[in-house]
Amino acid sequence: MFSLVMNERKKLNRQKGPLVMRILLLLLILGTALIGKYDADKKGDMNDWKTVANQKIKENQKLLADEKLPASLKYDIQKxxxxxxxxxxxxxxxxxxWSFVNITSFAVDIITIFAxxxxxxxxxxEFSWGTIKLLMIRPVSRSKILLxxxxxxxxxVLELLFLLFxxxxxxxxxxxxxxxxTSNYLTYSxxxxxxxxxxxxIFKSYGLNCISLLIMTTFAFLISTLFRSSAISIGISIFxxxxxxxxTNLLIKYDWGKYILFANTNLSQYINGSPIKEGMSLNFSLTVLAVYYLVFLLLTWVPFNKRDIAG
Structure with a gap:
């Protein structure tokens, strides 16, 4: 199995896509740093953090006085x-x-799209290039090839995550x-x-985001296997x-809305202490996602093992 995985990595590295993805990720981090540095220099708040904190407190207290603000926004302001x-x-x-490293964790979503x-x-x-039959004649089971x-x-993906951090x-x-x-990071719950x-x-934030990455990548793998078209797979998955x-926002008002896949993929909601729907918890979302994951795997492996490749 190890040799099969390494062979697939060699095939992957020969393509231009992975190199472009690495470069884009680095440019994204650099661009975020440039914008952050420019904004901080413009405000002149790089050193006097106490003055900035007091100023933000006063500004937020004024905003909090507005009774028309939605509860979710009031929560963020009070936080x-x-x-x-x-x-x-x-x-x-x-x-x-550490604030910058935490901010750039948004790039995990970009890595999800790459994945x-x-x-x-x-x-x-493999179907488009006509090389699928060459894979099938090898003395290896279809399950191992797919795995x-x-x-x-x-x-x-792990390489990209390490590069990001x-x-x-x-x-x-x-x-x-x-x-x-060495300062501690502040969270709110x-x-x-x-x-x-x-x-x-930050590792916890990465880990929770990676669960969503795992689910959506497996979903793309499923669509790719069923439809044999990378364009359809990419289009449906990114959509x-x-x-x-x-x-999620349209359907979460219903009781069954909490079982929707996308109501549970944003696990960072539990770090912030504000789940999208009352009654949801981290264990609940992990259980729901595990069920979806198993279903996606079954719908990927079973048809691929039974499909007539020649057809």
């Missing part, structure tokens, strides 16, 4: 007020390095300095400010990634 007050009381200067593109073409391209392609996609840390340090690198280790928090939030 920022409480966290700034906590920093001032504890004299806990924010680490701009979908790779997964969508993994099987579909090797599946695993090779995720080895590349390492590049964010290095670029963030170069732009914002390594000051307060149930109206309380909590100090956590920044590395643990659901982009429209998932909209679909």
């Amino acid at each position: 920022e007020i409480d966290m700034n007050n906590y920093r001032l009381e504890k004299n806990l200067a924010p680490s701009r390095l 979908i593109i790779l997964a969508a073409g993994s099987i579909a391209n 090797s392609k599946y695993l090779s996609t995720f080895t590349f 390492a590049a964010s840390f290095i670029i963030g340090g170069l732009f914002f300095g390594f000051d307060h690198i 149930e109206g309380k400010v909590i100090e956590v280790n920044p590395v643990i928090y 659901f990634v982009l429209m998932g939030t909209t679909i």
